Structures are given as structure tokens and as C-alpha cells.
Amino acid sequence: MDVGSEVRFRHFVYMKHDIVIVGGGVPGLTLALALAQSTSLSVAVLEARDCVRLFKRDARVSAITQASKRIFKKLGVWSAIHAQAIQSFTRIECWDEAGNEIDFHCETLAMSALGYIVENQAIQFVLQEALQSYCTAQIFYSTKLIALHEKEDAIMLSTDTGQVFHAKLVVAADGAMSFVRERAQIILDKKDYNEEAIVATITTTAMHEQIARQCFLKTGPVALLPLSDSYRTSLVWTLPTAEAKQYMDLKPDDFCKALTCVFSKRFSEVVVVEGRQSFRLCKQQAQQCVKPRIALLGDALHTVHPLAGQGMNMGLLDAAALFEIIHTAIAHHRDFGSHAVLRRYARWRKADNFPMSVGIDWIKQLFAANTPVISLVRVSGLQILNRFPTIKNYFARYAVGERNGLPKLAQ
Ligand SMILES: Cc1cc2nc3c(=O)[nH]c(=O)nc-3n(C[C@H](O)[C@H](O)[C@H](O)COP(=O)(O)OP(=O)(O)OC[C@H]3O[C@@H](n4cnc5c(N)ncnc54)[C@H](O)[C@@H]3O)c2cc1C
Structure with missing residues (x-):
């Protein structure tokens, strides 16, 4: 049977794909679009919900970093996202009840904006539309994964619509309650x-x-x-x-x-x-990022407190890194679903995600605790940052995605 082909048995439809992405949130769709644009792999996205309709507006927005903007620009969808409701922000002001404060300006970082506020649905809509142009990629809406069976050279996936998918690589982009992660028996560290x-x-x-x-x-x-x-x-x-x-x-x-x-x-x-x-x-971290023929990304891999507006941005960098690893593997005629290849993705993302999620948790603890010692640490920390702009700007640049080791799509 050809890759991407479909066979109808009496009770179900059997489909063979190179890659099945479970979850059509922003990071999952971004990976699908990157693969569709730059490889000939057949890609299926399974999404439990219906396609996004913009007349049903949702209040959820995300602060998008410059690194995430570069990913969308390179995929050719930034102007379409921009045409939807988007607002840049040029300054961030933070303060606490005791009057301690810190702020960040785009001019001091030599940037036109510190980031962009975008409706999550607007990005999803644009990505869904963009994917329609590629015959190698298909989104299966209202299709929920209900069973996963690991084989040596492939994964079999069953959905509530009676379809059975066969994939050389399954990407878990199915969010914080990931079904794939649970069925793959990947342990989750969780802090509520x-x-x-x-x-x-x-x-x-x-x-x-x-x-x-x-x-x-x-x-x-x-x-x-x-x-x-x-x-x-x-x-x-x-x-x-x-x-x-x-x-x-x-x-x-x-x-x-x-x-x-x-x-x-x-x-x-x-x-x-x-x-x-x-x-x-809650803060969550999967103990394994990959298994043979399975890779986790986005909230399926990690969730962080929203105070720093980083969850979606981390997921987009996961998607860009996994794309690059798969692309390189194909160029070197390697099996992109093999554990050896996927481990490179795991190491790469751990090095970037770990300091970010630990840093966010520290900020959370620092501002939550009100013991005299922690209050002193907080006030002293803010004073140091305000007195030494170089240190302050280093942290600000890091947070807005101006740091080393990013995937090519985000550079
Ligand atoms: C209050 C709040 C504010 C936030 N603000 C920001 C911010 O400013 N900036 C930022 O970067 N991040 C922010 N985040 C984090 C960001 O929203 C998430 O990190 C991001 O949405 C994760 O995307 P995801 O695709 O991994 O998961 P999700 O968005 O949860 O998408 C998972 C998708 O998988 C589908 N799915 C699940 N199970 C199945 C299944 N069995 N079969 C098929 N499909 C399935 C779901 O329907 C869903 O569409 C915020 C989070 C919260 C809670």
C-alpha cells in the first residue's frame, strides 16, 4: 500500500501516513505546515474539535515572542495572522503591592516591539487555511484518538470515527491531558x-x-x-x-x-x-520527551504558569526543533521515527525548556511568598536588575526569544 493511501475494510477505514500529529492546537498545526512546505512526507493531523470558525470569538490570547513571529514569518503566515486582531506591545510594566517595580522598553533592547498579543483562534484559523494548499497534509476534524498500539516499525492509532491510522512517527500535540503520553506510559511530574x-x-x-x-x-x-x-x-x-x-x-x-x-x-x-x-x-513536565516512534511537544510535554506568557512560545520552538530534526534525518536518509534521531530532539529541547520552566516557577515562588527573607530577596533582586541594565536586558532578551540555540525557523 502507498504512503498516505486509504483502504476501506468492512467496518473501518485504514490509512497509512508517514507522520500523524495528534492535536491541532497552534504548535501541532505549525509542525504540520512546516513539514508540508518542506518535505514530501504524508502528514495527518487528528483534532478532536471542529475547525475554527472566527465568528465564534474566544477570549483566549497569547503573548507571542519575536522568535515565534519569525517562525510564522518563515512559514509565510505572519501577514495573514497580522490581518487578524493583533497588537504589538512596546513596554512591560510590573509592580507589587509594596510598590517595588520593574519595567522593560523595546527601545532599550533595540527592538520595534517586545512581543505581540494574538488571539489563539486567529492563529489556528490561519494555519488551518494555509494547510489546505498542500495535498500531502490533511486535518481530520472532530476525530478523537481513542487507542494507540505501539509496534516496532510503526504505531497504530484508532479514532472515535472508526478510522485506523498507521504512522512511522506519532507526535503528541494533544495538550496538557495528553492521551498519547498516557498510553505511551510516559510518567508526568506534576505540581498543582x-x-x-x-x-x-x-x-x-x-x-x-x-x-x-x-x-x-x-x-x-x-x-x-x-x-x-x-x-x-x-x-x-x-x-x-x-x-x-x-x-x-x-x-x-x-x-x-x-x-x-x-x-x-x-x-x-x-x-x-x-x-x-x-x-x-499547574506545572507539568513529562519525564520522557520521546520514545521510539513517539515525540511529545507543546503542553503534552510541559505546562508552565502563564505569568511569563511562555507556554505557547515554548511549544512553537518544540515544533520548529522537531521539524528541523526530521528534515535533517530525511536529508541523511535516516529513519526519522527512530529513537536515535528523536533523542537529538529531546536533548535539544530539554536544554532550552528546562531553564525556562524552572525560571518561571522561581518567579512564581518569589512573588507568592511573603516571608521576610523571600521579600528581601525579591526587593534586592529587583533593585539589582534596575541598577544594572545589562543584566536586566539580558533576561528581557532571553524571554522575548533572542537567545542562542534556537531552531533555524526561529532565527
Ligand atoms: C490562562 C492562560 C494564559 C496563557 N497565556 C499565554 C501567553 O500569553 N503566551 C504563551 O506563549 N502561552 C500562554 N499560555 C499557554 C498556551 O495557551 C499553551 O501553552 C498552548 O495553548 C498549548 O498548545 P498545545 O497545542 O500544546 O495544547 P492545546 O492548546 O491544549 O491543544 C491541544 C489540542 O489537542 C486536541 N486533542 C486533545 N486530545 C485529543 C485526542 N485524544 N484526539 C485528538 N485531538 C485531541 C485538543 O482538542 C486541542 O485542540 C496560556 C495558558 C493559560 C492557561
């Missing part, structure tokens, strides 16, 4: 923060002026990310689980008043809140 993030779109009386703002309260950080309308921002408010439930139940006016208390001194009054959703927060 016992917190939830309330996400919503808010309207303020003052213009956001392209500034991303973050206030570190004792209960957790509250972030405001500027949207394309100058008076609208995206809210990510982290709270202990019980308090988050109370705030979710507040009437819109009372919710706005509570937010105004946080931001009025530094920014503005909050007058409208729309599309409140809450997300349970």
Missing part, C-alpha cells in the same frame, strides 16, 4: 499550584498605550495584555482556586470594581468585562 487563572476581555476608561501590565498581588499575578482596540485589554487574573470561584460568580459590575481597585492607581478604571473563563493552573 491550587490556583486558577480567570481570563476575560476588559474595557478601560484610559488607553492601554501598547503597554503590557502585570501586578503581583499576594493572591497571585494579574496581567493586562493590550488588544488592537486601544481601550480593550485581555485579562489573566491568577487567584487561589476558592477565590477564583468567588470572582467568577461576581456580577460583571462588581468584578469591574474589584479590578479597578487593583489598577486604578497605576492605570485606569475597568468598566466592562466580557467572556470570563477560568483555567486550573
Whole structure:
């Protein structure tokens, strides 16, 4: 049977592909597009949900780094993403309740923007559309993986639609609750923060002026990310689980008043809140990134606290690195699904993901704890960063994706 071919048996459809990507979130689709553009491999993306329809707007946005922008630019989709609602931010202001503060400006880093706020759905939509141009790649919507069987030279996958897929490599891009990771018996290290993030779109009386703002309260950080309308921002408010439930139940006016208390001194009054959703927060790390014929990426591999806006960016770098490893393996006539090849991807991403997720967790602990010693460390740390711009700029450049060892697509 030819690669990518389909055979109908009495009860199910059997399909053979080179690569099956389980999960059509942004990192999974990015990998599919890179493979479709630069290889002749047949690629299937299995996505449990229906395709994205932009008339059903979702409040979830992501802060995209310069490195992620370069990936989208090289794949030729940045202008289409830009045509959707996008807002650059040129400054980040952070402060805590005691009045300690730190800020970052794009001019001091010699950049036009520190990053971009993009609706997750808008990126997914553009990637789904772009993939339609390639006959070697196909997205199977409303198709949920329900069984996985590992063989020596391939993986068999069954879906709730009665299809059976046969792949030389399976990519787990199926998010934090990854079915592939669980069925492949990959152990997960998990730390529950016992917190939830309330996400919503808010309207303020003052213009956001392209500034991303973050206030570190004792209960957790509250972030405001500027949207394309100058008076609208995206809210990510982290709270202990019980308090988050109370705030979710507040009437819109009372919710706005509570937010105004946080931001009025530094920014503005909050007058409208729309599309409140809450997300349970935890730090997760899979103990193995790869197994023979299986590779994990994105939230299936790691989840981090959203305070630094890095989860999606880390997933995009995973996708770009895995693409490069597969591409190189093909050029050298090597089996791209073999453990030896995939281990290179694992080592590469561990070296980049590990310091990032540990660093985010440290920041989280540093601002959460209120013991005198940790408060002193926090204040001294901020003072050092403010007094030594070289150190501050080094960390800022690192966070926005200006660092060594990135995959070619992100350079
Ligand atoms: C409140 C909040 C704010 C955030 N803000 C930012 C930010 O500003 N910047 C940033 O970089 N990151 C941010 N993140 C993180 C970012 O949203 C995630 O890292 C990113 O969405 C992960 O993408 P993913 O594709 O790996 O997982 P997901 O987005 O969860 O996608 C997984 C996909 O797999 C599909 N799927 C699951 N199981 C199956 C199955 N069995 N069969 C078929 N399909 C399946 C799902 O339907 C889904 O489409 C934030 C996260 C949260 C919670």
C-alpha cells in the first residue's frame, strides 16, 4: 500500500501516513505546515474539535515572542495572522503591592516591539487555511484518538470515527491531558499550584498605550495584555482556586470594581468585562520527551504558569526543533521515527525548556511568598536588575526569544 493511501475494510477505514500529529492546537498545526512546505512526507493531523470558525470569538490570547513571529514569518503566515486582531506591545510594566517595580522598553533592547498579543483562534484559523494548499497534509476534524498500539516499525492509532491510522512517527500535540503520553506510559511530574487563572476581555476608561501590565498581588499575578482596540485589554487574573470561584460568580459590575481597585492607581478604571473563563493552573513536565516512534511537544510535554506568557512560545520552538530534526534525518536518509534521531530532539529541547520552566516557577515562588527573607530577596533582586541594565536586558532578551540555540525557523 502507498504512503498516505486509504483502504476501506468492512467496518473501518485504514490509512497509512508517514507522520500523524495528534492535536491541532497552534504548535501541532505549525509542525504540520512546516513539514508540508518542506518535505514530501504524508502528514495527518487528528483534532478532536471542529475547525475554527472566527465568528465564534474566544477570549483566549497569547503573548507571542519575536522568535515565534519569525517562525510564522518563515512559514509565510505572519501577514495573514497580522490581518487578524493583533497588537504589538512596546513596554512591560510590573509592580507589587509594596510598590517595588520593574519595567522593560523595546527601545532599550533595540527592538520595534517586545512581543505581540494574538488571539489563539486567529492563529489556528490561519494555519488551518494555509494547510489546505498542500495535498500531502490533511486535518481530520472532530476525530478523537481513542487507542494507540505501539509496534516496532510503526504505531497504530484508532479514532472515535472508526478510522485506523498507521504512522512511522506519532507526535503528541494533544495538550496538557495528553492521551498519547498516557498510553505511551510516559510518567508526568506534576505540581498543582491550587490556583486558577480567570481570563476575560476588559474595557478601560484610559488607553492601554501598547503597554503590557502585570501586578503581583499576594493572591497571585494579574496581567493586562493590550488588544488592537486601544481601550480593550485581555485579562489573566491568577487567584487561589476558592477565590477564583468567588470572582467568577461576581456580577460583571462588581468584578469591574474589584479590578479597578487593583489598577486604578497605576492605570485606569475597568468598566466592562466580557467572556470570563477560568483555567486550573499547574506545572507539568513529562519525564520522557520521546520514545521510539513517539515525540511529545507543546503542553503534552510541559505546562508552565502563564505569568511569563511562555507556554505557547515554548511549544512553537518544540515544533520548529522537531521539524528541523526530521528534515535533517530525511536529508541523511535516516529513519526519522527512530529513537536515535528523536533523542537529538529531546536533548535539544530539554536544554532550552528546562531553564525556562524552572525560571518561571522561581518567579512564581518569589512573588507568592511573603516571608521576610523571600521579600528581601525579591526587593534586592529587583533593585539589582534596575541598577544594572545589562543584566536586566539580558533576561528581557532571553524571554522575548533572542537567545542562542534556537531552531533555524526561529532565527
Ligand atoms: C490562562 C492562560 C494564559 C496563557 N497565556 C499565554 C501567553 O500569553 N503566551 C504563551 O506563549 N502561552 C500562554 N499560555 C499557554 C498556551 O495557551 C499553551 O501553552 C498552548 O495553548 C498549548 O498548545 P498545545 O497545542 O500544546 O495544547 P492545546 O492548546 O491544549 O491543544 C491541544 C489540542 O489537542 C486536541 N486533542 C486533545 N486530545 C485529543 C485526542 N485524544 N484526539 C485528538 N485531538 C485531541 C485538543 O482538542 C486541542 O485542540 C496560556 C495558558 C493559560 C492557561
